[in-house]
Amino acid sequence: MKVVVIGGGAGGLSTASNIRKYDENVEITVITRDEHIAYSPCAIPYVLCGDVDCFENIIMHEPEDYLERNIDVIIQAEVVEVKEAENTIKYHLQEGRNDVEKELKYDYLVIATGGSPFIPPMEGCYLDGVFKIRTIKDGKQIMRWAEKSKKAIVVGAGLIGLEIAFGLKNMGLDVTVTEMLPQIVPRSLDPDMAKIVQNYIEKKGINVILGTPIEKITGETQVEGAIFGDEEEIRTDMVILATGVRPETTMAKMAGCDLGRWAIEVNEKMQTSVPNIYAVGDCVEVYDAITGHNTQSPLGSTAVRQAKIAARNIVGIDAKFNPVLNSMVSQVGNLEFGAVGLTKTSALQNGIKVISGKSKALTKARYYPGAKRIDVKMICDIKGRIIGCQIIAEERVAERVDTMSLAIAQEMTCSELANTEFSYAPPVSMVIDPIILAAEDACAKLQRMHKRKENKKDSNHNISNNLKS
Amino acid sequence: MKVVVIGGGAGGLSTASNIRKYDENVEITVITRDEHIAYSPCAIPYVLCGDVDCFENIIMHEPEDYLERNIDVIIQAEVVEVKEAENTIKYHLQEGRNDVEKELKYDYLVIATGGSPFIPPMEGCYLDGVFKIRTIKDGKQIMRWAEKSKKAIVVGAGLIGLEIAFGLKNMGLDVTVTEMLPQIVPRSLDPDMAKIVQNYIEKKGINVILGTPIEKITGETQVEGAIFGDEEEIRTDMVILATGVRPETTMAKMAGCDLGRWAIEVNEKMQTSVPNIYAVGDCVEVYDAITGHNTQSPLGSTAVRQAKIAARNIVGIDAKFNPVLNSMVSQVGNLEFGAVGLTKTSALQNGIKVISGKSKALTKARYYPGAKRIDVKMICDIKGRIIGCQIIAEERVAERVDTMSLAIAQEMTCSELANTEFSYAPPVSMVIDPIILAAEDACAKLQRMHKRKENKKDSNHNISNNLKS
Numbered sequence: 001m002k003v004v005v006i007g008g009g010a011g012g013l014s015t016a017s018n019i020r021k022y023d024e025n026v027e028i029t030v031i032t033r034d035e036h037i038a039y040s041p042c043a044i045p046y047v048l049c050g051d052v053d054c055f056e057n058i059i060m061h062e063p064e065d066y067l068e069r070n071i072d073v074i075i076q077a078e079v080v081e082v083k084e085a086e087n088t089i090k091y092h093l094q095e096g097r098n099d100v101e102k103e104l105k106y107d108y109l110v111i112a113t114g115g116s117p118f119i120p121p122m123e124g125c126y127l128d129g130v131f132k133i134r135t136i137k138d139g140k141q142i143m144r145w146a147e148k149s150k151k152a153i154v155v156g157a158g159l160i161g162l163e164i165a166f167g168l169k170n171m172g173l174d175v176t177v178t179e180m181l182p183q184i185v186p187r188s189l190d191p192d193m194a195k196i197v198q199n200y201i202e203k204k205g206i207n208v209i210l211g212t213p214i215e216k217i218t219g220e221t222q223v224e225g226a227i228f229g230d231e232e233e234i235r236t237d238m239v240i241l242a243t244g245v246r247p248e249t250t251m252a253k254m255a256g257c258d259l260g261r262w263a264i265e266v267n268e269k270m271q272t273s274v275p276n277i278y279a280v281g282d283c284v285e286v287y288d289a290i291t292g293h294n295t296q297s298p299l300g301s302t303a304v305r306q307a308k309i310a311a312r313n314i315v316g317i318d319a320k321f322n323p324v325l326n327s328m329v330s331q332v333g334n335l336e337f338g339a340v341g342l343t344k345t346s347a348l349q350n351g352i353k354v355i356s357g358k359s360k361a362l363t364k365a366r367y368y369p370g371a372k373r374i375d376v377k378m379i380c381d382i383k384g385r386i387i388g389c390q391i392i393a394e395e396r397v398a399e400r401v402d403t404m405s406l407a408i409a410q411e412m413t414c415s416e417l418a419n420t421e422f423s424y425a426p427p428v429s430m431v432i433d434p435i436i437l438a439a440e441d442a443c444a445k446l447q448r449m450h451k452r453k454e455n456k457k458d459s460n461h462n463i464s465n466n467l468k469s
Numbered sequence: 470m471k472v473v474v475i476g477g478g479a480g481g482l483s484t485a486s487n488i489r490k491y492d493e494n495v496e497i498t499v500i501t502r503d504e505h506i507a508y509s510p511c512a513i514p515y516v517l518c519g520d521v522d523c524f525e526n527i528i529m530h531e532p533e534d535y536l537e538r539n540i541d542v543i544i545q546a547e548v549v550e551v552k553e554a555e556n557t558i559k560y561h562l563q564e565g566r567n568d569v570e571k572e573l574k575y576d577y578l579v580i581a582t583g584g585s586p587f588i589p590p591m592e593g594c595y596l597d598g599v600f601k602i603r604t605i606k607d608g609k610q611i612m613r614w615a616e617k618s619k620k621a622i623v624v625g626a627g628l629i630g631l632e633i634a635f636g637l638k639n640m641g642l643d644v645t646v647t648e649m650l651p652q653i654v655p656r657s658l659d660p661d662m663a664k665i666v667q668n669y670i671e672k673k674g675i676n677v678i679l680g681t682p683i684e685k686i687t688g689e690t691q692v693e694g695a696i697f698g699d700e701e702e703i704r705t706d707m708v709i710l711a712t713g714v715r716p717e718t719t720m721a722k723m724a725g726c727d728l729g730r731w732a733i734e735v736n737e738k739m740q741t742s743v744p745n746i747y748a749v750g751d752c753v754e755v756y757d758a759i760t761g762h763n764t765q766s767p768l769g770s771t772a773v774r775q776a777k778i779a780a781r782n783i784v785g786i787d788a789k790f791n792p793v794l795n796s797m798v799s800q801v802g803n804l805e806f807g808a809v810g811l812t813k814t815s816a817l818q819n820g821i822k823v824i825s826g827k828s829k830a831l832t833k834a835r836y837y838p839g840a841k842r843i844d845v846k847m848i849c850d851i852k853g854r855i856i857g858c859q860i861i862a863e864e865r866v867a868e869r870v871d872t873m874s875l876a877i878a879q880e881m882t883c884s885e886l887a888n889t890e891f892s893y894a895p896p897v898s899m900v901i902d903p904i905i906l907a908a909e910d911a912c913a914k915l916q917r918m919h920k921r922k923e924n925k926k927d928s929n930h931n932i933s934n935n936l937k938s
Contacts, residue, residue, distance in 0.1 A: 326890075400868050426509055
């Protein structure tokens with residue numbers, strides 16, 4: 001059996017490795033246009049900020065490492081055709097000075113082409129000093145440019161935007177983050193929680209401009225400034241566009257795979273509409289576990305989980321990919337924030353009535369030196385079922401997000417969660433965990449809501465009785 | 470309504486506070502023989518080790534704080550009689566120089582008398598320089614004695630034993646921990662996991678002696694040494710007995726409450742056999758969620774959860790205390806270790822056939838500076854249901870134990886857990902969480918086991934076919 005994987009990122013390489021794990025005999029070829037494989041794009045900001053020494057460190061494997069496991073990796077190769085009827089791809093490769101065209105036959109094709117940075121259509125976006133951020137090459141270019149710059153504007157206050165902003169700030173630049181929407185991290189945090197993160201980054205000296213879309217980038221050949229809404233021009237030496245990622249679906253279209261609303265359509269086996277073509281990672285669309293709607297989940301962790309499912313199905317082991325909760329976490333400076341499930345905002349947009357339980361507590365016993373403040377916001381539907389959670393603190397957030405991911409996936413109510421057993425020791429936790437406190441707050445709010453409803457019913461009942469009598 | 474609570478620890482005071490939260494009008498009196506209330510006994514070792522400045526810091530409330538919430542607290546009072554038929558307790562109190570006897574009427578009595586350190590019956594255990602460890606007074610005495618000592622022996626290598634050993638080591642003493650059983654932390658860890666903790670504490674310069682019970686403590690009026698098994702005497706300046714805690718059930722017996730195998734028997738409302746007497750904390754016995762057997766759960770977190778249940782039932786809100794998983798965590802030096810559910814050892818003792826999934830991984834992305842090693846061991850029954858987990862690392866253990874507590878309580882299988890969504894960012898986690906890796910390992914082992922069984926069946930089948938033919 002021959003498997004060809006297009007894409008050398010987390011999704012593609014994990015699919016290849018998993019297939020090899022399950023089956024020693026499959027012929028596996030991974031083909032990528034990139035120079036590097038198996039690096040962690042999420043880590044690029046942390047190289048900029050100096051936490052990770054150099055870009056080479058975030059490359060986890062070289063093509064030779066895969067050869068040892070009998071996985072063939074072809075880098076800097078451009079796939080130019082997918083002949084679905086013949087189970088063949090054509091690709092171009094530089095051999096010496098010649099551009100050579102080659103062919104590969106497959107029994108199964110895996111499309112793991114990821115996404116491309118979205119460049120908003122506007123004046124000036126291709127000037128020197130304007131960067132997108134996706135590959136190590138992008139990271140290196142940003143770093144070189146930043147070394148000779150004083151001011152930077154980061155457009156887009158999502159995770160990557162904030163992380164890059166911190167990276168550049170740590171390099172000594174004067175940094176402004178701008179966001180079209182009236183809050184930062186709009187996809188994962190509600191406004192009240194976003195404000196906590198915003199306060200933190202402002203305290204660290206990063207400027208934040210909200211609710212104003214970028215109009216144009218100014219300059220002759222090189223960026224000189226940017227104009228937001230009808231505001232005055234802000235002078236800057238560089239602009240980083242962290243305005244999101246669009247699924248890369250060119251290969252899938254060539255192969256005749258159906259596209260959904262957002263990206264490549266796959267079933268729960270990660271199989272496209274073409275039976276022997278699978279797709280994983282940022283280029284596919286998934287289902288939201290709460291709303292049931294199709295959505296995107298452009299996360300490394302999602303790609304890796306999808307890769308396992310695709311690999312199992314390709315080698316004939318039945319496996320299903322579950323709808324997602326988009327469990328995420330990020331660290332900016334010392335602040336960790338994470339979220340899973342729906343925000344209150346997204347729940348309301350989906351027509352789900354919710355209440356939210358909140359807690360402000362500490363990460364250790366109150367008297368324990370070094371205890372950090374922690375904020376938890378838990379979203380429940382009006383039956384008490386937990387459908388989302390957001391957590392912010394200077395430590396111990398990621399694992400709490402995972403706990404909440406389990407609670408949501410298991411369809412727990414706030415009242416069940418409030419009675420769950422959490423571990424305790426003064427140096428590492430509070431005797432009542434902040435998650436439990438938020439669940440208790442949600443329970444109390446639900447109770448008050450139901451009481452108000454009953455009272456209303458009673459008083460309506462009384463009114464109608466009075467009318468009768 | 471009048472409620473009297475006997476005991477000023479986590480169980481007693483949380484019951485009082487919760488009753489007040491639900492009902493403004495109940496008359497509440499808390500009565501304790503101790504000088505201090507509302508302190509955290511779990512924090513005593515951390516004062517010794519210097520992490521927390523002084524014993525006063527771990528006292529979270531003074532009696533006056535409770536008075537503000539209209540809760541009467543009587544300290545240094547000895548309850549001498551519970552007249553169940555008359556709903557009255559008698560207690561003795563020092564007023565000036567006089568020992569005064571007083572009475573209190575109650576509608577509901579809450580027994581939260583905790584436990585007393587178990588002193589093994591042996592020669593020398595009442596010599597000067599031999600200490601138990603339970604109250605702040607004990608802590609202060611140990612500290613004073615340790616300040617003029619060079620060598621210490623801690624008897625018992627459970628959580629408290631290890632934490633105290635680290636405290637004394639940090640004070641500069643030469644410390645030996647001894648344990649009757651052949652491993653440390655026998656209640657919560659399997660031998661292989663215990664060995665990781667043991668290696669750590671030995672590296673930190675603490676001596677460990679296993680599998681040898683203490684025979685006697687030597688000395689005239691003051692401790693001079695200790696003899697273990699038939700070994701030579703070990704000279705020491707002090708001995709700390711961390712040999713466990715026995716439920717304090719004197720009050721319950723006086724009140725005519727039924728005792729179970731280990732401690733006071735309560736139903737799921739935390740009600741004793743006497744309907745208007747409730748009991749919470751270390752003095753009651755509970756049910757194990759996995760085995761269904763009655764057991765003890767002498768943890769501050771358990772007491773606090775029981776207190777909420779007792780309070781709710783006393784004020785007339787229905788609430789049930791769930792069987793326990795004994796979710797625990799501890800920190801010795803920089804090492805955090807925790808466990809929840811059954812160990813492999815305890816599962817086998819209970820006649821449950823199990824397999825275990827293990828992972829050795831990191832707490833951050835591999836390339837991220839400061840990533841610590843993490844060890845996970847997950848215990849599953851042969852249907853794959855997770856029934857226990859042990860986790861050790863230099864960070865981020867407690868919350869992972871909580872995640873596993875949820876997984877076990879929700880009766881998840883290793884295969885369900887392996888498909889669960891965890892959050893990921895390079896500075897705070899790995900793209901595949903160590904918990905997921907352990908779950909995958911468990912799945913693989915189960916699969917191999919089932920294959921072996923099938924092969925055996927097949928070969929038996931072939932043999933019988935051969936016999937037939």
